[in-house]
Amino acid sequence: MLANLHKHRNKVIIIAGDSNIHLLDYGKATQCTDFVDKLTEFGFTPLILRPTHITDHSATLIDHIFMNSCHAVTNSSDSGLTRPLNEETIISFVGEIKRVDWTFWLQSEDADEKFNAFNDKYTKIYNACFPLKKPKRQGVRDMKPWMLVWLCCACTR
Numbered sequence: 001m002l003a004n005l006h007k008h009r010n011k012v013i014i015i016a017g018d019s020n021i022h023l024l025d026y027g028k029a030t031q032c033t034d035f036v037d038k039l040t041e042f043g044f045t046p047l048i049l050r051p052t053h054i055t056d057h058s059a060t061l062i063d064h065i066f067m068n069s070c071h072a073v074t075n076s077s078d079s080g081l082t083r084p085l086n087e088e089t090i091i092s093f094v095g096e097i098k099r100v101d102w103t104f105w106l107q108s109e110d111a112d113e114k115f116n117a118f119n120d121k122y123t124k125i126y127n128a129c130f131p132l133k134k135p136k137r138q139g140v141r142d143m144k145p146w147m148l149v150w151l152c153c154a155c156t157r
Helices: 002-008 030-041 070-074 087-099 102-107 111-129 149-155
Strands: 014-018 063-067
Touching: 087 111, 102 111
Parallel strands: none
Antiparallel strands: 014 063
């Protein structure tokens, strides 16, 4: 099936399902590792990275959404705003991240405080390098209100 998708490589493709393959077992269970490696080989990335089924005694990641264009997800939102994700903004982001003195999070012993300090710094840099912008709607005809920007772009290719 994946080999047949090669002819559609310029389109946004989403593979979703409840495969009951526990992705948190990647590297430990052959079935899981083979599944993820095969999808990755064809350019697909998992969009769900945290457990989808949580009980008082277990947490599993068995519901999956894989996509061949994470850029399309990054550029979509309910507000219609997008973030410029291109080589220039990525280089800027990487440079800003490298310039941060990450030792600031050592000031606290509390894991939540450390995470919040890291998240605040990371989010500030992310928002500065990838600011929300109103997209240019060139060539999009008959846009339906339920169509996200990335879907309209995919339809015009």
